[in-house]
Amino acid sequence: MPHINLPEEYPGIRSLFMFSPVTALPLNNLVQTLLHDPATSTLTPGERELIAAYTSSLNECKYCSNTHGAIAKYQLGGNSTVVKDILQQDVANAAISNKLKALLHIAGRVQQSGKSVSEGDIAQAREEGATDREIHDTVLIAAAFCMFNRYVDGLATWAPADDALYDAIGKQRAAEGYMTKPFVVDHPA
Amino acid sequence: MPHIPLNEKLPGITGLLDYRKDTALPIRELTQILLRGPSTLTEGERELIAAVVSHGNECAFCTAAHTAAADVLLNDTTIAEKVKHEPEAAPVSDKMKALLAIARAVQKNGKLVTTAMADEARAHGATDMELHDTVLIAALFSLYNRYVDGLASITPSEPAFYERLAAILKDKGYLPSENRYADL
Numbered sequence: 001m002p003h004i005n006l007p008e009e010y011p012g013i014r015s016l017f018m019f020s021p022v023t024a025l026p027l028n029n030l031v032q033t034l035l036h037d038p039a040t041s042t043l044t045p046g047e048r049e050l051i052a053a054y055t056s057s058l059n060e061c062k063y064c065s066n067t068h069g070a071i072a073k074y075q076l077g078g079n080s081t082v083v084k085d086i087l088q089q090d091v092a093n094a095a096i097s098n099k100l101k102a103l104l105h106i107a108g109r110v111q112q113s114g115k116s117v118s119e120g121d122i123a124q125a126r127e128e129g130a131t132d133r134e135i136h137d138t139v140l141i142a143a144a145f146c147m148f149n150r151y152v153d154g155l156a157t158w159a160p161a162d163d164a165l166y167d168a169i170g171k172q173r174a175a176e177g178y179m180t181k182p183f184v185v186d187h188p189a
Numbered sequence: 190m191p192h193i194p195l196n197e198k199l200p201g202i203t204g205l206l207d208y209r210k211d212t213a214l215p216i217r218e219l220t221q222i223l224l225r226g227p228s229t230l231t232e233g234e235r236e237l238i239a240a241v242v243s244h245g246n247e248c249a250f251c252t253a254a255h256t257a258a259a260d261v262l263l264n265d266t267t268i269a270e271k272v273k274h275e276p277e278a279a280p281v282s283d284k285m286k287a288l289l290a291i292a293r294a295v296q297k298n299g300k301l302v303t304t305a306m307a308d309e310a311r312a313h314g315a316t317d318m319e320l321h322d323t324v325l326i327a328a329l330f331s332l333y334n335r336y337v338d339g340l341a342s343i344t345p346s347e348p349a350f351y352e353r354l355a356a357i358l359k360d361k362g363y364l365p366s367e368n369r370y371a372d373l
Contacts, residue, residue: 001304003304004307004317004320016321020318022222023219023222023223023325026219027215027219029214029215029218030212030216030219033211060298060300110335113246114246114248114334114335114336115247117338117339117341119192132193133209135192135340136205136208136340137209139335142335142339143331143332143334143335143336143339146332147328147332148328149299149328150295150327151299151325151328153299153300154291154294154299154300154302154324155321155324156302
């Protein structure tokens, strides 16, 4: 049960957006720019969602890892195998570029602590073709999901058990971005 | 040296928020709402949450900046130090002690916040909105600390730098403004 009185028909962060619309607006603007808008980064929306899903899985945030895994799947043209590998933290064997592997490694460091990102981690990403801006965006996405994961779990929001629900949310967010209305779900799913 | 080229005149978070402005804006807006917007927690109490989380993450820049901001807003240079190093002995309300314990749990992982911790805060008068804001402030600084250290931004060693920054945070808040860092 959530630690505060949240509307029951919305899962995860959506219940928090309903509870506090004033903070929901900048939070949604942040992910819209950071993850969804194709023009704001040379990383594709699918790559960015994989970084979000990976960080969330390392933080063991069920709602965020399932949701961003599902969004990544739709952003990657339905590639559920890659998403499964990333959510199982099997970066080495995932069918992704070496550049993205190096960036996911940096994201994993950031999840532990910003201080654990080493010169060697950065050099490796650069060697695989990552730009300064891509390194920046990776660090910020990982840092942002250390925020979102803590917000969602720190208030003990409801994480549905139904995989089909996450898939439906993922399909909607991949198509519409983050600024449209949330799903209403019969509780408990 | 930072991992990416940043404006040398803008150390710590200031250079990062200058590096990519389209993401900086919602981060700044969120911070302004949480730390300076209408709340039943004082601005000083909210800066204490920021300082405690930054201390837990060992982020030297953010810890110094938000300790200095708390000091100036509380008009007392001992409270933030106590809250960071001897939280039980700190001269803050029992409600704040309970909220700061929640913030320290969030700093490690959201799942570590227990029903008992929320009940304890409520028993000392904390509202749902105060619990919400405490968790979100702690979560936001989990972002800031990783952003600042993950890109190895510069941490000035001179204490006076943080006093100047705290004055800006007190007088101008967190939103972008003209010549914001002219006095830095």
